[in-house]
Structure formats: structure tokens, C-alpha cells
Amino acid sequence: MIQFYSTDQYQQKCERLFEVYKNKIHELIPSAQIEHIGSSAIPHAISKGDLDIYIAVEITELEKYVTILKTLDFQEKQGTFRSHELCMLQSNIEEDVAIQLVAQGSMYECFLTFRDLLRKNPEYVAQYNQLKKQCQHLEMDEYRLKKSEFIEKILHRQLQV
Template sequence: MKFYRAEQYQASCEVLFLQYELEIQQLLPDARIEHIGASSIPMAVSKGDLDIFVGVDASEVENAIKLLITLGFQEKIDTLRTPELCMLESISNDDVALQVVANGSEFEDFLAFRDKLRASASLVWQYNELKISCTGWPQEEYRKKKSIFVEQVLALS
């Protein structure tokens, strides 16, 4: 794993988010589209990728996935897939992932995690330290360590 400081990637991720937000909104006018992941958290260290939350009614998840695929995405294999969650990854040169989520589901935790870090410089510092400590690690090991941190943050009141 390789990580970048906020000043190395966040501005370009914000520009990319705004571009995708417009495209997604045209396909899914009722969707809730939010910038999530490290690139949405001021001063967060990141792999430099962009994550976008696309919240839709539970009855619209499958249709939303079909429409989003037309923007150059495919279902991401080896990730959790439920009727309320589907992760899509870009097949273009953009390092972008879409988290298609049923509104009101447990998977709105993507937003809760982002908001807790945005509200706490201490949590951002801890998150950055965790990521930096994983430099050079295999992705699976990094994901395990990150998952534990995310669960701890979400358990905070």
C-alpha cells in the first residue's frame, strides 16, 4: 500500500467528485450523492482514490446499479454484496469507487464514519497513523486493520 498526504490528492479528488456527481445525478435524479472516504476528510492520508456514496430507495438498488454501469463501472469482486449494498469500481483510468446503498440501511455507516472523522482532528490523526503504519502491506492486511479502526470509531457515541 502507498499513501498520499491530503495536499497531494484531495483537490483533484474534489474536482473528480463534482464531475461524477453531475453524471450520476442525471441518471438518478432522486439519489443522494455524497463524497465519502479519506478524500472527503480534511487532512486525511489516502491511497489517492475517490469514493462516492450513492443512496437510493431499497427498491431501486438493482436498477441504479444497471444505470451506473453505463458510466464505465463494474461490480467490484471480493467485496460485501447484499440487496442493500453494491460496490462498483471504475473501468476507466479514474481510481473511483461507487458505494450503492439502500437509504436507511446499516450501510449508511459510510456517512457516519466520514462525519465522525470530520468532527475530530484526533481521529483523523489516528486514522493517518494507522494508514502510514500499513505502507507496503498487502491490501488484505491493510483492510483488516482499517476495519477494526472503523468499527471502533462507529462505536463511539
């Protein structure tokens, strides 16, 4: 069963952890855009308590930075989508820290778009929280599929506006 936490149970911890990682990443990749994304970056969003970090770099440098981020004890996340514009990494130290390394100007800037849409729209946050509560009994793959469908629906609505 997936366990979700209310914002008062996890967000401050994630915000502090993000600042630590942001500083470490900035030292290694000064030109990168580093953003806090995911539920822990969205007020009032329930979460599994994990931290997601968005790092945007030049497409020609992405593979080099995958290698560099591994020096912070990250590894490529197995079983996730991988392309020349996106690499997801997970920490070997902090159980619930992930990086989405993306090419600047790519379609994967949608991570930021989704975060910003939810920050501006409390109704979307309420819908997202409700979806998560309904998925607590599901296996992780099923949960991720339902979450992806929700995200795509919200992003699609934005395109129609």
C-alpha cells in the same frame, strides 16, 4: 507496498472528479443522495489518492441503479461484500474511483457517519493516518482488515455516546 499521499497531493483532484461524477450520476438518478466519502472527503486525511462516492437510493430500486451505473463504465467490484442493501462498484475508466451504492435507511449509512465523525474530530484523523502509515508494508487485504477494525471501533464509540 501501499503508497499514501498527503492532502495537498490528492484532495483537490478528488474534489474536482467528485463534482464531475456527481453531475453525471444526478442526470441518471435524480432522486439519489450523492455524497463524497472516504479519506478524500476528510480534511488532513492521508489517502491512496482514490475517490469514493456514496449513492443512497430506495431499496426497491438498488438493483436497477446498479445496471444504470454500469452505463457510466462501472463494474461490480469483485472480492467485496455484496447484499440487497449494498453494492460496491469501481470505474473501468478512472483507476481510483469507486461507488458505494446503498439502500436508504440501511446500516450502510455508516459510510456517512464515519466521514462526519472524522470531519469533527482531528484526533480520529490523526489516529487514522497513523494506522495507515503503520500498514504501508502490508498486503491490501491485511490493510483493509485493519482499517475495518479501526472504523468499527470509531463507530462503536459513537454508539456509546
